[in-house]
Amino acid sequence: MRTFAVLSPSAFWLLVFTLIPVGIVIYYSFLTRGPWGTIEFKFTLDSYRQVMDPLFLKILARSFKLTALTVVICLAAGYLVAYWIAFYGGRHKNLLLFLVILPFWTSYLVRIYAWMILLSDHGLINNFLVLLHLIKEPLPLLHNQYAVLAGLVYTYLPFMILPLYAALARLDRSILEAAADLGATSAERFFKITIPLTKGGILSGSVLVFAPVIGEFLIPELLGGAKAMMIGKFIALKFLGLRHWPLGSAYSLLLLTIILALFYVYLRLGGGREAYREQR
Amino acid sequence: MSRTTPRLMLFGCAILYMFMYAPLLVLIVFSLTPTKYGVAWEGFTLKWYLAVFNNENIRDAVKVSLMVAIPCVLISTAIGTITAFALYRYKFLGRELFQSVLYIPLIMPDLVIGIALLLFYTFINLELGIFTILLAHISFSIPLTTLVVIARMQRIDRTLEDAAMDLGADEWTTMRKVTLPLLKPGILAAALLTFPWSFNDFVVTFFVSGVGSSTLPLRVYSMIRLGVSPMINALGTLIVVIPLIVVIIGTQLEKRSV
Numbered sequence: 001m002r003t004f005a006v007l008s009p010s011a012f013w014l015l016v017f018t019l020i021p022v023g024i025v026i027y028y029s030f031l032t033r034g035p036w037g038t039i040e041f042k043f044t045l046d047s048y049r050q051v052m053d054p055l056f057l058k059i060l061a062r063s064f065k066l067t068a069l070t071v072v073i074c075l076a077a078g079y080l081v082a083y084w085i086a087f088y089g090g091r092h093k094n095l096l097l098f099l100v101i102l103p104f105w106t107s108y109l110v111r112i113y114a115w116m117i118l119l120s121d122h123g124l125i126n127n128f129l130v131l132l133h134l135i136k137e138p139l140p141l142l143h144n145q146y147a148v149l150a151g152l153v154y155t156y157l158p159f160m161i162l163p164l165y166a167a168l169a170r171l172d173r174s175i176l177e178a179a180a181d182l183g184a185t186s187a188e189r190f191f192k193i194t195i196p197l198t199k200g201g202i203l204s205g206s207v208l209v210f211a212p213v214i215g216e217f218l219i220p221e222l223l224g225g226a227k228a229m230m231i232g233k234f235i236a237l238k239f240l241g242l243r244h245w246p247l248g249s250a251y252s253l254l255l256l257t258i259i260l261a262l263f264y265v266y267l268r269l270g271g272g273r274e275a276y277r278e279q280r
Numbered sequence: 281m282s283r284t285t286p287r288l289m290l291f292g293c294a295i296l297y298m299f300m301y302a303p304l305l306v307l308i309v310f311s312l313t314p315t316k317y318g319v320a321w322e323g324f325t326l327k328w329y330l331a332v333f334n335n336e337n338i339r340d341a342v343k344v345s346l347m348v349a350i351p352c353v354l355i356s357t358a359i360g361t362i363t364a365f366a367l368y369r370y371k372f373l374g375r376e377l378f379q380s381v382l383y384i385p386l387i388m389p390d391l392v393i394g395i396a397l398l399l400f401y402t403f404i405n406l407e408l409g410i411f412t413i414l415l416a417h418i419s420f421s422i423p424l425t426t427l428v429v430i431a432r433m434q435r436i437d438r439t440l441e442d443a444a445m446d447l448g449a450d451e452w453t454t455m456r457k458v459t460l461p462l463l464k465p466g467i468l469a470a471a472l473l474t475f476p477w478s479f480n481d482f483v484v485t486f487f488v489s490g491v492g493s494s495t496l497p498l499r500v501y502s503m504i505r506l507g508v509s510p511m512i513n514a515l516g517t518l519i520v521v522i523p524l525i526v527v528i529i530g531t532q533l534e535k536r537s538v
């Protein structure tokens with residue numbers, strides 16, 4: 001009884017401001033859009049039929065491609081940074097980690113805006129190249145998939161570094177020494193010992209980057225143009241631009257399902273268990 | 281490992297750290313130069329900062345952001361603390377399930393949270409404004425504060441509480457005099473993490489704010505839509521640098537107290 005009383009504020013909040021709203025999204029996804037963006041309370045499966053829309057499928061495919069690229073680049077770059085900190089960080093270890101976490105406390109909007117200063121037609125890079133007479137006309141650096149990719153990697157790299165570092169810091173060094181004594185080359189030690197033993201960190205980092213990136217809205221909005229549309233921006237456009245709420249709801253549910261399925265698979269694969277063991 | 285490998289790795293790391301910090305450095309430098317676009321250093325000025333301080337819209341937006349962030353921190357830290365307490369102390373049916381549902385907002389894309397709440401508010405005819413922003417922020421902050429406090433709770437030595445009870449303190453007194461003081465760093469950390477989350481949130485707020493109420497990130501966004509301007513650079517620098525200073529001072533103080 002007391003447990004119930006103590007948990008009720010968060011249970012209430014969870015129910016009213018998360019579960020019921022998601023229920024309402026499900027409800028709206030079955031409604032009809034009237035002319036002028038009004039809602040007609042008429043049951044239909046139209047929105048779900050439009051999930052098969054070729055344009056939407058194209059955007060979905062591009063979102064997956066950009067997300068996969070972001071995960072791969074973050075994994076390579078993050079592994080390098082995490083490995084360096086764990087093995088060679090020495091007394092600077094804490095400072096280097098602190099610098100990785102620091103951006104979490106700052107505005108993500110402003111950090112993306114900073115990329116606009118770098119990449120815009122009259123931005124730093126273009127002005128610099130013009131000054132050096134390397135180019136006459138500014139290069140179109142902003143509003144394409146590469147700008148979006150840069151912004152995504154920039155924003156989500158810390159999400160990859162932290163779990164990788166945790167895994168690398170836990171790695172038992174004596175195993176590596178034993179392998180070296182037995183004649184394993186450094187490449188063999190890395191690919192046969194270090195990587196397999198940090199699999200948990202690789203998995204966690206990849207999921208932590210994948211989940212927010214696939215639904216990202218602001219980065220494609222500011223750094224990508226019409227050509228670099230991603231599913232998050234597309235959903236926002238359906239809602240705010242076209243006021244097509246039923247369709248936007250169906251697409252949002254699809255996005256949510258993708259992410260929940262991903263986490264389900266992740267937990268099934270044993271992800272997060274190491275962190276759990278650590279806590280105990 | 282060959283001797284050049286660590287050096288190559290150091291070089292790679294240096295470039296990656298530059299990648300992580302160069303954009304912000306450029307932002308800061310540009311906020312201090314007089315011209316709109318520049319490549320060379322063209323003198324030093326604080327006029328963009330003066331423009332920020334004298335801008336009424338920005339001042340109003342800061343007020344709105346604080347009116348959301350401060351109550352959000354207080355309410356979500358309080359709820360998060362008692363939730364963490366219950367989840368950690370009591371074993372009950374459906375505890376695992378409750379915990380996994382509780383963390384759903386943490387993995388939900390901000391976009392979906394914003395849209396779901398927008399539909400919900402429209403459905404129950406709640407007028408959009410500061411109040412709806414606050415409700416939204418509390419709902420994404422509770423899982424965060426719970427998580428941070430639980431992490432601290434797991435490091436508490438249970439025997440201290442048992443000792444208090446053995447010496448005759450009732451459950452309430454034990455909680456007030458033993459558990460809460462031990463939890464204080466965790467509660468503080470939760471509050472310190474929630475404040476910038478709420479203050480800087482853009483995506484969720486973008487969907488659940490009405491026409492009349494603009495938080496600071498929304499104001500910055502509409503300024504960005506109008507084009508790059510040195511005033512945004514100055515404002516952006518303030519938004520990024522002030523929390524950094526607070527966090528650095530905070531961690532230094534924590535180090536000293538330990």
